[in-house]
Each structure stands twice: as structure tokens, then as C-alpha cells.
Amino acid sequence: MTATDQLLFEGADWNFRTLQRICDACEQVAVQELGLDVYPNQIEVITAEQMLDAYSSVGMPLFYKHWSFGKHFAFQEASYRKGLMGLAYEIVINSSPCISYLMEENTATMQTLVIAHAAFGHNHFFKNNYLFKQWTDADGILDYLEFAKRYVAHCEERHGRLAVEHTLDAAHALMSHGIDRYPGKKSLDLRAEEKRAGRRRAHEESAFNDLWRTVPTGPAKSNAILDVERRRQMLGLPQENLLYFLEKTAPRLKPWQREILRIVRHIAQYFYPQSQTKVMNEGTATYVHYRIISRLHEQGRLTDGNFLEFLQSHTNVVFQPEFDDPRYSGFNPYALGFAMMQDIQRIVTDPDDEDREWFPDIAGKGDAMGVLRDIWANYRDESFISQFMSPRLMRHFRMFHLHDDPQERSGILVDAIHDERGYRRLRRELARQYDVGFIDPNIEVVDVDLAGDRRLMLRHTVVKGAQLSEADTKRVLQHLADLWTYDVSLVEVDTSSDKVLKEYVAHPRNIAAVA
């Protein structure tokens, strides 16, 4: 009897030896049969309370302190206690080693599922997808978070908690606009980043000379010299990364405030790929756990009972309620992702004529894993859906496209359904739902009024008539003005007509100037 014929475990109980056996068995399937390429794995067993903790600090093992994480904790805890929400079975961190948290309450089958899902599925995706390669630094992130935590604590000690809190609040409000969307800059090296901050501080301390404080600043340069074009170029305008712009050019920020903006910006950037690959990431992990566990069952290493337990959890995870179901809240990324991965596998190994027509490149190619690995590496949700959503799947989900124009009084138009005429339009619209460039409002810094009152001028390009929500915008702009320390204005401009739809102005409060 070979080792692979032995059961990994029986019943629901597990211990650390079982976990080790499960990991080894999963790894064998994942690496040898599926050809996955993963970061080293670290598996951590935690309690439900620790899982809640991890939730509330965006899933990170360590993070700086801020009240909003406490708010999230309270919120999550309340809904968990009321039973509105189950805890996730797992949290996995894009780092090297890749850390997966397992809850102690899980049964042995669940642990197997989680290990296959997180430690191999997500892990492979993190390591190989181009967005993660481009934007995240798996080796450095844990050290960087440690640094961020220490740095923020240090600032609190030196400059008072309130001042730090104001800065962080403002930075968080702008977090979704602290991202570089286009590569071209060098990729993130967080370890170097941490060293740089340390060196800078040391330098400032060693080079401090009180005398410089008393040097007269002299008359300002004549503004006439700086013509508009040159000024905009010098300031790097237009700039859509608001945090970056503030960090580099806000006139009166203290060095530590700039560093905090930088930390928030780096962390936003670190999470940016995750928001663009939700469907793919979950689809990959779900597909991988399904393959691994089916294989383990085939090998006789899981009992039928355990396999059924797995199938039940798996089915729950990939359940997609229909639009008129009270449980419906958009497409379930697990369901959509998993269905697409399976569909691609089918197209590659067993295509029909329709597939050959729609996917000539991959139909009948035979090597499902090869094709999938290539897709996992080179796409994000938007491009993935726009290229690989098949008519069969659209029929399967019975998708339809609604167009809702508030000007149109009579109602909402059914623009396309899952038929020959509709497939391409459906696919384009669905892909667009996942296009981050489209979801986030497009806001840029367009100019600074250097000749006048140093007003910072922003512009929101209005697409499809969707303007910014007024209350939120005012508050974000207030934060922005506090950091900029002069007036900030924002105009909303319609793309098609170039007409200004609305204008906001915010004046700085004193706190930031004092801080």
C-alpha cells in the first residue's frame, strides 16, 4: 500500500500532525499535477476572536492604530454576534511567506478546503498575476507594515495623537485617490522604502541647525516668470494621485505628515491589485481547491463522507442568487470566477462549434492547466471577462443588461439579453462593471493658482452624468484643504459638453496648520 492510499484523516477532528499531512497532500497535487508556483506557505491557526481582529485591520497581521479600525471591529462584531454574518473561513495575505489564517473551529474537511484554497490557490495567483508582480512587494510588505506601525506610534508620541489622527483621517479619505494606475514608475520596494524613511529622519536630526530657522526667506520669485505651462509641468500636473501630489507639493506639511501620506499611499497601492482581480482571484482559488480536493478523494485520501461535506461547503460558496432573490447582492465573485474557470477548462478540453468560433485560440488546445495558468498570470477582471466570458455561461447565468436613464421617464430599458444579438453587448457591459478606471470617479489636480491665493484646483470628469455625492465631497475636500492649507476647489465637468456642472470650494481649518 502506497502512502497516497492512506486516509488523511477521519471524522471532523484534526491536530497539527493532520494539518501537516493535509498540507503535504495538497502540495503534491498543487505543484506536481496542477503545476502551480507558490510562495513558501505559513499556516497559522487562530481563534474566532483573532479572526475578527484580523478582519477589522483590513486583514493585515499588524497595522497602525486608528479609530476607524475599531469602528470596523465593532461593526463586524455586532453583525457577527447577531448572526448576520458568518466569519470567513480564512484570510490570506499576499506576502512571502504567504500567510493563511485558519480558524480553530473548522472541521478537518474545512481545513483541507482552506489550505487548498488559500495556501495554493490564492498563493499561486498572488505570485504570478502581472498586477501583483507590478504593484506589490510580497517580500517587503510585512516589514513595511511593522515599520508603518512603529512610525505612526512614534509620531503620536512626538506630535500628539490628535495631530496624527487628523492627518490619518485626511489621508484615509483620499486613499482611493492615492494610487498610481499606470506603471512606468519603478515597482515598489518596501524594505528600501522603510530604510529610506529611517535615513531621512536620522539625517534631519543630525543636520538640524537652529540657525537656519532665522535666515530670512527673501522675496518670492516673480510669478510672471512661471508661465502656466511650465508651472504645470513642474508640479507634475495634471495629477490623479492626490496623495502623491500632496506629499510632494503641499506647502506647509511637516515631514512626518508627508511620511504618513506616503505610508497610506503605499498601502492603498498594495491593495490596488486585489480590487481589480476579485473575480479572478477567488475564481482561481475556488477552482484550485476544487481540483485538489477532488483529486484527494480520487486517490482515496478523503472518505466519501468528508468529500460530501466539502461539496456542501463548496456549493454554498459558489451559490449565485438571481436578481429577484432577496439574497441577491450583485454577482458573487466566487460563483462567477469558478464558473468561468471551469468553462475555460471545458473549452480547452472539450469544445463545441460555438466555442471554436468564439475562442479560436484556446478551443481544443488540450492543456487546460497551461491555458489557465497563462490566463491567471496575464489578466485582470475586466480583461478576463471581456475575453473569456462565453455565450454558454451567459446563458447559464441567464444574464441580461439593464440601462437606466433617469431622463427616460417610462422606466428601465432591457438593453440586451442572453441571445445572439446580446452576447457581445452583455459581455462588454459586464466587463465594464469590473473596470476600476470606470468605477472610481476620475478626479485630477489640474492646477494651482500660484499667482493668486494658492488655491488648489481639482476637476472631476463626469461620465454618464454621475456626479459626486455632495455631502461626502464636501467633507473630503475639507480634509484636502486642511492638508493643502489653502483653499481647494473642485469643478465637475461633463465629458461630452465640457460644461461645468457644479463647483465646490473648501477653506482650510486651523488644525492642520498648527499640527
Place this chain on the structure above:
Amino acid sequence: MAIHIVDRRLNPGSKSLENRQRFLRRAKALVQGAVKKSSQSRDIKDVLEGGEVSVPIDGMDEPRFRREGGTRDMVLPGNKKFVEGDILPRPNQSGGKGRGAGEGDSEDTFRFVLSRDEFVDLFLDDLELPDLAKRKLAEVESEGIRRAGYTTSGSPANISVSRTVSRALARRVALRRPRPEVLEALEAELLDCTEEERRAELMAEIDALKSKMRRIPFIDPIDIRYRRFETVPKPVAQAVMFCLMDVSGSMTEHMKDLAKRFYMLLYVFLKRRYRHVEIVFIRHTDRAEEVDEQTFFYGPASGGTLVSSALQAMHEIVRSRFRPADWNIYAAQASDGDNSYADGEVASRLLTDNILPVTQFFAYLEVGQENGLSYEMPNSALWTLYEGLRASGAPLSMRKVNERSEIFPVFHDLFQRRGPQERTAS
């Protein structure tokens, strides 16, 4: 590739505690409002179990640039009957607002679970026992110091000479350090000795002993022992609360209920400030007796009214069980204010001579009929009596209460932090 499995379950949990506290601090005003509101509608007992409060998320949300309105396109699953070109009615008027707005609404308030401690803290936050400084038995526990054996490290001031020397002695004996007398004897012998061979022998022995003495010091650092002290909490200040209630025929259930609520608040409040709180329940008609809680509030009793009987009972209990030097004594009296005319004199004397001098605080709560208006109540016999006492500077507070909802405000009013000691909430 080795997979690393770590058991983190024993790690301290509650990493969020600090964040949670920051949130509470920030939301304090909001949460405090919610706590007070919820305590009005619920039973005090339940309230003090802690629990859920609804916190308006307004002002606690974090703003982002969000888009709303405009034309929307969405792809949905589950089409059963629609064909292209169908026009569907809008679900409701706010159809154009979009799901984003809907999500915002659901977060307008969220229910927030406070632990018992957090709840009570917020509940009692701005209250303070009046006249707390009088006996310096504040909420802060003082710590005493106690000898706790010896240690190998410490401050020079704490070196225990006798212990060190005795250890040094033991070591010297064990290592056979020559005693000075032995050396002296040998040296004396050497002086007297003439025999050459013996002299050399003696000199060698003396040298050996001397070098041994050098090697084995009189006191070695390892001998040194320090006296160890540890801090122990000194016996904590204790408090006793006397609940004096009139249960004569005129007290209705409603009045007793009001009184009970007041006593409970007082109890919880004292419990926060002192480690030991005792409660003594005294009920009286024209006779007073000490009873348990159940009897106090629910036992049937009826009869005339002699307030002085309760005061007398309290005075006797204080004398026999609660030495004023060791105990903080509080009294809360609830009554409808009726008293027999002749008793006023006696009660007044008891209060001024025996009770008020030893109590920290005497609260008098005059409970009225339901739906009555407190300011319309004519001044009762007791009220007039107490007012006279208070005017002469006694530590006595008095309020009239008619409605349940007034209990907390009245309590708050009585125990509100006052004057220059006012601390900033931090």
C-alpha cells in the same frame, strides 16, 4: 518545500482593543447619548448588564469621493421572461439614486455592543461622589509595601548586611578559607621557631594560606543579598449604603418602584468606586427593621409613619457594625414625605447629632404620585425638615421625583461632578 504551521491561538487576542477604545473615545458623545437613551427605556438592572446601543454613524463615517446618479448600466443574472427592448417600471421613486445610496442608509445607525464595564463607565462618566475628599478614600487605591524575602539584585540601600555576611561565612567555611586566627598562630610559631626545616614548612604553609585568603574573598558579590519589597494593595476603602424606605400605607407600588430604581443606581455607582459596598435595607412604618432586598421592595407592611424609627435603626447599625473611621457611609431615603407631626423634632435631633456627622452624603428622595408634577407638590413635613437642615450646611441633598424617566436626571443632578475638581474627559 516545507510548509510552516503555527499555532497562534495562544497569542493575546483583542489586538483591536486599542482601536476599539480609540473609536469609543472618538464616538464618546454619541455613545454616551445612546447609553442614556437606552437606559431610560430599559430596566436599570438590564441596562447595567451592558449590551447593545445604537450609535448613529453620522459623523463617524469616513467620507470618500462617491459618484451617484447619472445613467446606469448593469448586468444581472436570472432573467426569466425579459426580451430586448422591454421597459421595466422603476422599483420606486428613488430608482435613480442607485445602490450606493441604499448601502449608505443601512449604515445610518449601527448597533454596537458595549461590555458591562464600558457601558457603566459611560453611563456614570460625569458623576462623582460628593465630598469625596473628606476622608481621602477616593477611588484610587493606595498601595502598601511589604517585606518579601531576599533577592540577588536590588538597590544598594536594600542590602541586607546580616544575610550577606552569613552567606559569606558559609561560603568561606565551605571553601575552607583560613581564619585569621589560624594565620596569626602560624606566624607566631614562625617567630619562635628556630628549626630551619620547620621554618620553611611554616613559611610555605603561611604563603599557601595567604594566597588562599586572597582567592577566597571575605565577601564575594555572589553573597550579597538584597531585601525584597513588594507592593500590596492596602485594604480598600469600603462603603456602606443605607436604604431607608418608608413603607407605610401611603407609599404606592409606583413610589416604591421609583425608590428602587434610585437605590439601584446608587448601588451600581458605589460599586464602581469602591471594592466593597454593603447595602443595608431598612424599612419603616412606625417601627423600623432591617430586612433583605426582597422584603424591602416587595414585602407587605403597613402602618403609621415614624421616620425617626428608621434613623434610630440606622444609627444603631452604624454604631455596631460600621465604624465611621473605616467606612464611607451613604444614606438614601425615599419617602412620600408624610411624617407624624410629633416625630419631626426627634428625627431632626437624630440627624444632626448622630447621623449627618458620620455620613458622607445623605440623599433624600421624595417620591410622588404617578402623573403628578413635582413642582406642584406641596412641601411635606419631611421636606420642610430637611430643607431646614440643609440650610444649616448639612451634607444633604433632596429631590422630588414623579416619573421613572426622572430618576436618572435626578440622580445625575445629585452626583454631578462639581466645581473646580471638574476633570476633563480624557
